Amino acid sequence: MGKLEELRQKNAEVLAGNEQNVQAQHAAGKKTARERISSLLDKGSFVEIEKFVKRTLATPGFEAASETGEGVVCGYGTVADRAVFIYAQDYTVLSGSLSAAHASKIIKVMDMAAKNGVPVIGVLDSGGARISEGIAAIDSTAAILNKYNEISGVVPTVTIVAGPCIGTAAYITAVSDFTLMVDGISAVALHGPQIYASALGKGIEAKEFFGARNHAEKTGLAQFVCANEDECAGTVKKLISFLPSNNLDEAPYEVTADDLNRQLPFTGEEKYDAKAVIAAVCDGGDLLELQSAYAADIILAFGRINGNVCGFIANSDTDITGAGAKKAARFVELLDAFNIPVVTLANCGGTKFDVEAEQDSLIRDAARLISAYAQAGIPKLTLITGKAVGDGFAVMCPKALGADMVYAWPNAEISSMPSEAGALVLYEDEIDKAEDGVAAKAQMKDKYIAEYANPWQAAAQGVIDDVIEPAHTRQILVAALEMTISKRENKLPKKHGVLPL
DSSP: OOHHHHHHHHHHHHHHOOHHHHHHHHHTTOOOHHHHHHHHSOTTOOEEESTTOOOOOOOTTSOOOOOTTTTEEEEEEEETTEEEEEEEEOTTTGGGOBOHHHHHHHHHHHHHHHHHTOOEEEEEOOOOBOGGGTHHHHHHHHHHHHHHHHHTTTSOEEEEEOSEEESGGGGHHHHSSEEEEETTTOEEESSOHHHHHHHHSSOOOHHHHHSHHHIIIIIOOOSEEESSHHHHHHHHHHHHHTSOSSTTSOOOOOOOOSOTTOOOSOOSOSOOOHHHHHHHHSGGGOEEEESTTSOTTEEEEEEEETTEEEEEEEEOSSOBOHHHHHHHHHHHHHHHHTTOOEEEEEEEOOBOOOHHHIIIIIHHHHHHHHHHHHHOOSOEEEEEEEEEETHHHHHSOOGGGTOSEEEEOTTOEEESSOHHHHHHHHSHHHHHHOSSHHHHHHHHHHHHHHHTSSHHHHHHTTSSSEEOOGGGHHHHHHHHHHHHTTOOOOOOOOSOOOOOO
8 A cells, every 4th residue: 555545544534433433423413523623614624633643641550542533623724714723522532531642632722823813612522531541631631721721811712512521621611711502412510420429329410400501591601502513603603703813903893884873763761671772782783692591680792883893791670690790790801801892781770689699799799890890991881771879880880990981871860879768868857747658758769860860960970971862872882982992001010900709
């Protein structure tokens, strides 16, 4: 056999894989690693690296386990003609188990991505650390986690969980910028079902505790849950369309045919729908919501205003919870890392009135959001669409936290305390003297709003820049963004701030 024939045969063997294992992967409702890469990248753009790697660090007493490729497919290609590096764990090869060689391939991809300033896409589908390599496999996983932290804020990292992700590797989902999970096939846990069954003396439902829905609704690890792998690939492509390739690049600008002076269909009197307001502001109504199933009191989304990518943070007409504050804080930090402007739609009566939550973590969680806004040097635009009361005003990016421009709709209720409490404090004598205390209380509440808790008082005190017609919101935000888009700030020199407890 000639050398060319040998090369072609070896390539064909690697690409074909183990037929029985491939069939088992498909039977489990999962694509193979190479099929996933093909669905994510532009056709014909993938270039594989370290295809033939095969080595092991098997410890004494264990049989060496190693196969060509080491259970992960790595390389680079393009998404919508934009370069990306990618790795996909291959469950058809040694169950995608993570070994030292497996980890070194992933780390090489991440290093190259950082050096070249392009995003990293990772696809997780693994049976866990390779047992035959003992602690070396765990150390290799820690090295991957270290690399994620090293390149954090340098290039975007996008992780897809498309199978099991059990053990130390589960932390990858938390240190990535964005994590997507596929309903029905994703499972993320620090300890597998067998470990829990042994420790607790009873089995637990893996899908309920480890599945995509759990991590979308309860833990918040999954920013996106997709019905299938094709939907997941489409979501990744849309997500990347909003992200710069690195922290020195600008987010992709798109020319829009949408009229920058388009009027919004709002008066401020209708039932408030934060998502509808964001969509109405965005070019063509196009947006991408993140973490929609987690902490519903806060809404996060990417969109564009007159071609420029922005991140949107909005209250859903309710008090803010600790989970909502953490959710918003992380998004602000991410936007700041990649120099993406933030638009905040404030409609918050304050932090959640809950003694147990306050005794738990509410104060520190809300403080983290305050710190995120205060430390961010990106363009910050705030629009008060409803309530901005007490600490609900303070945490949602007022001027004091560095907002470049703050606007309010005429129906906004801006106050240091809730209107009922304000009425009781200021008009206690009138309420006590009234024959009908309930009616008097309601009347004094309206009086308090009219005299104190309104945007005109806030404008007079200089805490907002203007009171605007809701219909004019888009054109005003377009103008404000154009004015602040080249913003630069010189902050006090330091290594980094210290996050609140």
